[in-house]
Amino acid sequence: MADLDTARSDITRLLRVGSGVDLAKIDTSATPGFDGDKAAGEAALAAGAEEVANLQEQLYAASRLGDPRSVLLVLQAMDTAGKGGIVKHVVGSVDPQGVSIAAFKRPTPEEEAHDFLWRIRKRLPAPGLIGVFDRSHYESVLIHRVRGLSTPEEVEGRYPMIVDFEKELVASGVTVVKVMLHISRDEQKARLGERLERPDKHWKYNPGDVDERAFWDDYMDAYRVAIDRTSTDPAPWYVVPADRKWYARLAVHTLLLDALRSLKLEWPVAEFDVEVEKKRLAAT
Amino acid sequence: MADLDTARSDITRLLRVGSGVDLAKIDTSATPGFDGDKAAGEAALAAGAEEVANLQEQLYAASRLGDPRSVLLVLQAMDTAGKGGIVKHVVGSVDPQGVSIAAFKRPTPEEEAHDFLWRIRKRLPAPGLIGVFDRSHYESVLIHRVRGLSTPEEVEGRYPMIVDFEKELVASGVTVVKVMLHISRDEQKARLGERLERPDKHWKYNPGDVDERAFWDDYMDAYRVAIDRTSTDPAPWYVVPADRKWYARLAVHTLLLDALRSLKLEWPVAEFDVEVEKKRLAAT
Numbered sequence: 001m002a003d004l005d006t007a008r009s010d011i012t013r014l015l016r017v018g019s020g021v022d023l024a025k026i027d028t029s030a031t032p033g034f035d036g037d038k039a040a041g042e043a044a045l046a047a048g049a050e051e052v053a054n055l056q057e058q059l060y061a062a063s064r065l066g067d068p069r070s071v072l073l074v075l076q077a078m079d080t081a082g083k084g085g086i087v088k089h090v091v092g093s094v095d096p097q098g099v100s101i102a103a104f105k106r107p108t109p110e111e112e113a114h115d116f117l118w119r120i121r122k123r124l125p126a127p128g129l130i131g132v133f134d135r136s137h138y139e140s141v142l143i144h145r146v147r148g149l150s151t152p153e154e155v156e157g158r159y160p161m162i163v164d165f166e167k168e169l170v171a172s173g174v175t176v177v178k179v180m181l182h183i184s185r186d187e188q189k190a191r192l193g194e195r196l197e198r199p200d201k202h203w204k205y206n207p208g209d210v211d212e213r214a215f216w217d218d219y220m221d222a223y224r225v226a227i228d229r230t231s232t233d234p235a236p237w238y239v240v241p242a243d244r245k246w247y248a249r250l251a252v253h254t255l256l257l258d259a260l261r262s263l264k265l266e267w268p269v270a271e272f273d274v275e276v277e278k279k280r281l282a283a284t
Numbered sequence: 285m286a287d288l289d290t291a292r293s294d295i296t297r298l299l300r301v302g303s304g305v306d307l308a309k310i311d312t313s314a315t316p317g318f319d320g321d322k323a324a325g326e327a328a329l330a331a332g333a334e335e336v337a338n339l340q341e342q343l344y345a346a347s348r349l350g351d352p353r354s355v356l357l358v359l360q361a362m363d364t365a366g367k368g369g370i371v372k373h374v375v376g377s378v379d380p381q382g383v384s385i386a387a388f389k390r391p392t393p394e395e396e397a398h399d400f401l402w403r404i405r406k407r408l409p410a411p412g413l414i415g416v417f418d419r420s421h422y423e424s425v426l427i428h429r430v431r432g433l434s435t436p437e438e439v440e441g442r443y444p445m446i447v448d449f450e451k452e453l454v455a456s457g458v459t460v461v462k463v464m465l466h467i468s469r470d471e472q473k474a475r476l477g478e479r480l481e482r483p484d485k486h487w488k489y490n491p492g493d494v495d496e497r498a499f500w501d502d503y504m505d506a507y508r509v510a511i512d513r514t515s516t517d518p519a520p521w522y523v524v525p526a527d528r529k530w531y532a533r534l535a536v537h538t539l540l541l542d543a544l545r546s547l548k549l550e551w552p553v554a555e556f557d558v559e560v561e562k563k564r565l566a567a568t
Contacts, residue, residue, distance in 0.1 A: 061487035088379045095372045096380050097387070097418070134381070189565065196562050202554040203345035207561060213568040270486040277491060278480050281473060284497045 011254040015238040018231040023220050028184040029243040034250060041246040045253050049093035052253065055260035056098040056130055058267060063128025065268045068173035070125040071259050073252070074133045076142070077181035078219060079209045080191035081242050082249075083134050086181070090253045091132055100125045103134040116140040116158065117165055127173065130256070137162060138178075141226050146218045159229040166235035175259045176235040179252055180223060181242040185216050295538040299522040302515040307504050312468040313527040318534060325530040329537050333377035336537065339544035340382040340414055342551060347412025349552040352457035354409040355543050357536070358417045360426070361465035362503060363493045364475035365526050366533075367418050370465070374537045375416055384409045387418040400424040400442065401449055408458065414540070415458075421446060422462075425510050430502045443513040450519035459543045460519040463536055464507060465526035469500050 010033035034041060059069060073091070075083045091099055102123035111119040117137055125131025141158050144150040150158075166176055183191075192209060195201040212219075231237040238255055242248040294317035318325060343353060357375070359367045375383055386407035395403040401421055409415025425442050428434040434442075450460055467475075476493060479485040496503075515521040522539055526532035 064487050084381065087381050092380050096376050096383050097368065097371050097385055099380055101380055189568065192565050196558055196565065200551045203348050203552050207556050210564050210568060267484045268487050272491050274480055277494065280494050281476050281480065284473065284494060
């Protein structure tokens with residue numbers, strides 16, 4: 001376990017990025033901080049699953065006695081990069097009652113009529129929960145920038161708003177973990193091809209995904225700017241190489257585990273007199 | 285698998301109750317429809333978990349192409365009966381993105397200002413999802429009846445409203461599975477005692493739970509009336525003996541599996557031309 005823990009903390013340290021990040025220089029098939037192969041990676045994930053589940057239960061228990069804290073995992077990625085697999089295989093080991101998942105798709109007309117953070121605020125995790133954002137407020141500076149859904153001035157104005165918003169979240173007790181799953185353009189092609197080969201995967205395929213590939217470089221540039229402008233000490237970005245699904249899952253699991261460990265959780269002390277309650281119960 | 289499947293369908297048939305149910309005559313430590321012991325029960329649950337997860341994925345896939353269907357599992361029980369364990373161990377094997385959990389606690393002032401079904405409607409599962417109600421609209425005819433939170437006339441008026449509401453749900457594509465986890469008064473005492481013995485369980489203990497034990501018979505009567513008046517062909521009630529946690533979990537798993545199987549799900553057929561898409565993808 002000691003070795004595994006060392007590897008884990010290395011993962012968190014190695015994947016953290018800030019201003020000046022160069023996404024093209026990051027090897028999307030690498031496995032930073034982990035020496036093992038796929039089987040070893042899956043075993044390491046399985047070995048750590050219970051601790052994540054237990055820490056979440058402690059976080060929930062604390063919330064019942066007024067602790068406001070929660071954890072928010074923000075997942076951003078190009079299509080097919082594996083967000084769904086992260087939720088299923090990493091978050092899936094936590095008690096579903098302890099998880100709050102929000103998938104942000106194309107905004108509704110009502111959502112569009114509001115500030116871009118309006119729909120985001122409504123889905124923040126309650127105290128005690130692990131929240132997962134499958135896409136997020138970052139869409140408003142990613143696809144909006146690439147496809148011109150907002151003016152350049154509007155997009156430009158959002159970066160400082162995001163920084164302030166996340167600072168506010170952290171101050172209110174939310175541990176924010178922002179993840180970009182980083183795959184290569186070729187790996188996406190292979191994964192879309194697999195969806196076309198398998199009738200049980202056809203429902204996941206959207207012809208628009210192929211059109212979007214023409215904007216790959218623009219998206220990478222939008223990610224670069226977003227990370228550059230919004231990776232802060234309170235709410236850092238992590239870029240997770242994701243061509244190997246098993247590594248991406250182990251890495252996000254490790255980020256989540258480290259976030260939970262950093263909260264130094266303990267079982268809350270009873271606010272009632274245990275001996276008195278034992279007698280009261282015995283009398284029933 | 286054939287034997288297991290026979291046992292499973294027996295469970296669903298044997299646990300179904302309707303008018304004239306006599307809760308006192310149901311052995312809360314029995315294991316109807318299952319001959320095996322705890323280890324065999326846990327193995328049977330583990331063996332069926334993947335099928336539940338796969339069927340939910342098919343349900344979700346269908347919803348993406350317009351299928352309105354969903355499944356709603358309604359859980360009602362006395363405190364400590366194991367609702368949380370059901371969610372963790374039965375629903376927990378499904379992709380968390382495919383599950384929508386709503387825990388109905390004491391209503392907020394805003395909720396109280398509305399009809400009792402108002403807050404319930406807001407938490408119905410979206411198409412493609414398995415919804416779980418941890419407590420439900422039935423609180424308004426259970427604790428409200430026992431503790432006089434509403435007048436007898438108000439409570440009386442709610443049974444037909446519930447029947448109509450659930451009929452409407454079923455007509456709109458929701459498969460409704462209503463479960464009462466049925467424990468004995470002694471088993472509850474033992475479980476509350478265990479919470480007091482273990483500091484890591486203190487947060488789950490509420491002194492009010494002991495007070496509520498004085499109303500046990502009244503609660504059983506309220507359950508009897510509720511089941512009697514609201515167990516319908518489209519939305520039947522199941523009473524699950526729950527003194528043995530492993531059996532209750534296997535039983536609810538089986539109810540869920542049977543509900544999903546009854547939907548006769550298949551992978552949706554692609555609405556795009558697969559060969560055309562392969563060529564378009566190859567050109568990128």
